[in-house]
Amino acid sequence: xxxxxxxxxxxxxxxxxxxxxxxxxxxxxxxxxxxxxxxxxxxxxxxxxxxxxxxxxxxxxxxxxxxxxxxxxxxxxxxxxxxxxxxxxxxxxxxxxxxxxxxxxxxxxxxxxxxxxxxxxxxxxxxxxxxxxxxxxxxxxxxxxxxxxxxxxxxxxxxxxxxxxxxxxxxxxxxxxxxxxxxxxxxxxxxxxxxxxxxxxxxxxxxxxxxxxxxxxxxxxxxxxxxxxxxxxxxxxxxxxxxxxxxxxxxxxxxxxxxxxxxxxxxxxxxxxxxxxxxxxxxxxxxxxxxxxxxxxxxxxxxxxxxxxxxxxxxxxxxxxxxxxxxxxxxxxxxxx
Amino acid sequence: xxxxxxxxxxxxxxxxxxxxxxxxxxxxxxxxxxxxxxxxxxxxxxxxxxxxxxxxxxxxxxxxxxxxxxxxxxxxxxxxxxxxxxxxxxxxxxxxxxxxxxxxxxxxxxxxxxxxxxxxxxxxxxxxxxxxxxxxxxxxxxxxxxxxxxxxxxxxxxxxxxxxxxxxxxxxxxxxxxxxxxxxxxxxxxxxxxxxxxxxxxxxxxxxxxxxxxxxxxxxxxxxxxxxxxxxxxxxxxxxxxxxxxxxxxxxxxxxxxxxxxxxxxxxxxxxxxxxxxxxxxxxxxxxxxxxxxxxxxxxxxxxxxxxxxxxxxxxxxxxxxxxxxxxxxxxxxxxxxxxxxxxxxxxxxxxxxxxxxxxxxxxxxxxxxxxxxxxxxxxxxxxxxxxxxxxxxxxxxxxxxxxxxxxxxxxxxxxxxxxxxxxxxxxxxxxxxxxxxxxxxxxxxxxxxxxxxxxxxxxxxxxxxxxxxxxxxxxxxxxxx
Numbered sequence: 001x002x003x004x005x006x007x008x009x010x011x012x013x014x015x016x017x018x019x020x021x022x023x024x025x026x027x028x029x030x031x032x033x034x035x036x037x038x039x040x041x042x043x044x045x046x047x048x049x050x051x052x053x054x055x056x057x058x059x060x061x062x063x064x065x066x067x068x069x070x071x072x073x074x075x076x077x078x079x080x081x082x083x084x085x086x087x088x089x090x091x092x093x094x095x096x097x098x099x100x101x102x103x104x105x106x107x108x109x110x111x112x113x114x115x116x117x118x119x120x121x122x123x124x125x126x127x128x129x130x131x132x133x134x135x136x137x138x139x140x141x142x143x144x145x146x147x148x149x150x151x152x153x154x155x156x157x158x159x160x161x162x163x164x165x166x167x168x169x170x171x172x173x174x175x176x177x178x179x180x181x182x183x184x185x186x187x188x189x190x191x192x193x194x195x196x197x198x199x200x201x202x203x204x205x206x207x208x209x210x211x212x213x214x215x216x217x218x219x220x221x222x223x224x225x226x227x228x229x230x231x232x233x234x235x236x237x238x239x240x241x242x243x244x245x246x247x248x249x250x251x252x253x254x255x256x257x258x259x260x261x262x263x264x265x266x267x268x269x270x271x272x273x274x275x276x277x278x279x280x281x282x283x284x285x286x287x288x289x290x291x292x293x294x295x296x297x298x299x300x301x302x303x304x305x306x307x308x309x310x311x312x313x314x315x316x317x318x319x320x321x322x323x324x325x326x327x328x329x330x331x332x333x334x335x336x337x
Numbered sequence: 338x339x340x341x342x343x344x345x346x347x348x349x350x351x352x353x354x355x356x357x358x359x360x361x362x363x364x365x366x367x368x369x370x371x372x373x374x375x376x377x378x379x380x381x382x383x384x385x386x387x388x389x390x391x392x393x394x395x396x397x398x399x400x401x402x403x404x405x406x407x408x409x410x411x412x413x414x415x416x417x418x419x420x421x422x423x424x425x426x427x428x429x430x431x432x433x434x435x436x437x438x439x440x441x442x443x444x445x446x447x448x449x450x451x452x453x454x455x456x457x458x459x460x461x462x463x464x465x466x467x468x469x470x471x472x473x474x475x476x477x478x479x480x481x482x483x484x485x486x487x488x489x490x491x492x493x494x495x496x497x498x499x500x501x502x503x504x505x506x507x508x509x510x511x512x513x514x515x516x517x518x519x520x521x522x523x524x525x526x527x528x529x530x531x532x533x534x535x536x537x538x539x540x541x542x543x544x545x546x547x548x549x550x551x552x553x554x555x556x557x558x559x560x561x562x563x564x565x566x567x568x569x570x571x572x573x574x575x576x577x578x579x580x581x582x583x584x585x586x587x588x589x590x591x592x593x594x595x596x597x598x599x600x601x602x603x604x605x606x607x608x609x610x611x612x613x614x615x616x617x618x619x620x621x622x623x624x625x626x627x628x629x630x631x632x633x634x635x636x637x638x639x640x641x642x643x644x645x646x647x648x649x650x651x652x653x654x655x656x657x658x659x660x661x662x663x664x665x666x667x668x669x670x671x672x673x674x675x676x677x678x679x680x681x682x683x684x685x686x687x688x689x690x691x692x693x694x695x696x697x698x699x700x701x702x703x704x705x706x707x708x709x710x711x712x713x714x715x716x717x718x719x720x721x722x723x724x725x726x727x728x729x730x731x732x733x734x735x736x737x738x739x740x741x742x743x744x745x746x747x748x749x750x751x752x753x754x755x756x757x758x759x760x761x762x763x764x765x766x767x768x769x770x771x772x773x774x775x776x777x778x779x780x781x782x783x784x785x786x787x788x789x790x791x792x793x794x795x796x797x798x799x800x801x802x803x804x805x806x807x808x809x810x811x812x813x814x815x816x817x818x819x
Contacts (some may be wrong), residue, residue: 009640013769033350042524043524045393090711099770100770100774103774108504111524112389112391112523113528113773115391115523115524116391116701116705116769116773117767117770118775119698119701119766120702120766120767120769120770120773121766121770122698122766123762123765123766123767123769124762124767124770125692125697125766126694126763126766127759127760127761127762127763127764127765127766128764130756130759130762130764131756131757131759131760131763132756134755134756134759146732156596194567197641214470226595241580247694248535249534249694250531251528251531254528254531255528255532258525258528262587264660272401302472308466308543309538310542311437311536311539311540313532313535313536313539314536316532317529317533317535317536319646320528320532321517321529322517324517325517326453326531328521328525
């Protein structure tokens with residue numbers, strides 16, 4: 001019995017908790033991609049770098065707050081700095097929309113032109129981030145590190161396996177849940193949210209009903225910026241901040257958005273967790289897990305790892321390919337908000 | 338003088354300026370990479386300019402070309418095939434059989450949950466069995482003299498064969514990706530290619546038995562002479578002597594021998610670079626001639642018709658997905674050739690250096706800046722953008738150095754000097770956006786049938802009138818097509 005419990009705690013510690021927090025980060029990122037897709041109708045290649053920018057702005061504000069001696073321990077100071085990061089990212093997004101995307105929107109250019117324009121934006125944002133903060137790893141987490149330590153858990157339960165929950169992980173899950181709830185409330189209940197959905201559903205009809213397209217676009221970019229800044233900051237707090245890793249998040253985030261049904265907020269969340277759980281379960285080494293469950297004689301020799309962690313991108317890609325082959329519209333039959 | 342001739346003369350003048358101001362060795366080094374970039378951007382232009390396909394995985398196809406250079410030209414590793422070759426082949430056979438079985442199950446069984454489960458189970462079991470052979474085989478290969486080899490080794494053929502092999506490798510990968518992602522929304526191809534490129538590079542970094550992974554394969558054989566051999570070759574020394582006869586004669590006789598030796602060393606390096614430039618230029622010229630012929634043939638007109646209006650081309654009986662697959666494979670093969678050439682020039686294969694901004698999106702900037710749909714434009718874009726990419730670094734450093742110098746040494750100045758190199762990313766994005774906005778045809782716009790370029794759907798800069806031919810949003814059924 002204790003063996004079974006130990007095995008389950010092992011899985012919870014190395015699979016469930018990391019996948020939940022990583023899934024929340026992916027879900028927030030994929031929500032941003034899906035919002036741009038639903039309302040503005042293009043795949044935003046700059047989204048990963050927008051997240052990096054948001055994290056960077058938050059980090060700068062965090063350092064400023066830290067130097068001023070302001071903090072909200074045990075929570076990280078970055079939480080207090082988030083509004084600054086969101087504001088800076090919103091300015092960046094709206095600025096690029098004004099300078100770049102609006103022109104093509106007015107000319108009704110095909111989506112692929114927007115995609116290429118977003119590549120240009122990606123380059124510029126990437127350049128800004130690297131110029132301001134450099135290409136190296138940065139740590140900006142402070143405050144308490146753990147909600148639950150492995151040692152405390154072992155003492156408390158008497159099991160030989162410990163369960164660790166980091167503050168950054170718990171915070172990620174709580175913030176993501178709150179944010180998603182707020183976003184759904186906004187889209188379903190408020191006038192502006194309904195206008196956004198109408199615009200995404202049928203642009204001509206929305207325009208005829210007197211919906212102001214400029215306002216819808218502006219609100220969308222603000223939401224996207226908030227999601228990107230928060231997702232970027234949470235990811236940076238949980239792992240570490242490095243500009244290039246945000247670019248590499250593009251693939252799992254796109255995969256999450258497509259798996260869930262692109263343009264579907266609920267799908268983006270489901271997709272984020274599908275990708276995160278697949279990635280973590282496939283790259284986890286199950287040797288110890290089976291050692292608990294099986295008799296000693298059957299104990300596995302190898303690591304019992306399906307795929308090395310170096311290939312975690314392959315997981316998102318394979319899921320993406322399977323979805324494209326089997327059900328290209330995604331789980332939630334995508335493309336309305 | 339035509340616009341193209343003028344643009345290329347200016348480009349030549351820029352390179353000559355580098356030769357005079359910095360050094361000829363540097364100018365030739367830039368020229369060589371310009372030529373390779375031009376080949377890659379030609380490949381992307383075949384996909385984008387002819388067919389409007391967005392390939393975000395240029396990096397992966399270039400890396401496959403590099404892999405081909407290793408597998409074809411590096412010397413065979415003694416004992417590697419004996420150690421694990423047979424088991425590796427068995428594993429490959431089992432994997433192929435697994436795929437075949439999965440496809441057969443998919444075809445035979447009625448659609449539904451049972452089929453999905455059967456296919457998944459077949460794939461899983463097949464992979465587990467294949468791995469049973471694969472893991473010990475690769476371990477055995479990697480254990481062979483790991484400091485020097487630890488990989489399968491190559492065929493030991495002349496490296497020029499590798500360029501063709503690079504094209505074939507990339508074409509194979511393109512076929513796989515194209516089969517899955519073409520015929521769906523245009524963005525799906527972009528995302529699928531982005532993914533396959535990351536995976537290809539991850540495989541090359543981690544599968545040490547294949548090409549030593551991040552331990553790199555160095556000392557690849559060359560298609561041109563080695564500097565050391567040239568310096569000892571009589572004909573070369575005499576040629577250098579006669580070329581610089583007047584300058585040498587002006588020197589006092591005691592210093593003449595030393596001066597000649599230095600000249601021989603300098604000229605040998607220049608000569609090698611010139612040889613590379615000649616080879617690359619020959620490949621580029623051949624590819625350019627082939628693409629120009631293809632674009633002006635009935636096939637090229639069909640491709641442009643498909644690009645400009647898929648619906649009407651489909652109504653004329655053209656198989657759009659098949660043509661897209663064809664052009665996607667062709668373009669990727671050209672990129673693969675470019676990748677093999679790059680590895681040949683470097684003389685080493687370093688999977689850690691493949692970075693998407695440099696190998697995918699920079700190539701895109703080249704195509705858009707040069708002129709999408711125009712072959713000469715893609716070549717010019719390759720030259721110009723690579724030149725700016727290389728020279729922006731010293732130029733940016735110089736600019737920031739001079740701008741901040743009056744304020745003395747402080748932390749901000751040090752920070753700016755450290756990070757100045759990253760500004761070229763910003764610059765590239767800016768150039769891309771400016772060209773798209775204000776000169777959508779690029780520097781050398783596409784000209785079709787002798788008339789003015791007509792830009793329509795799928796091009797970076799179509800006019801609103803032309804965009805009417807294509808629906809603003811993709812028709813919903815294009816996404817629903819399985």
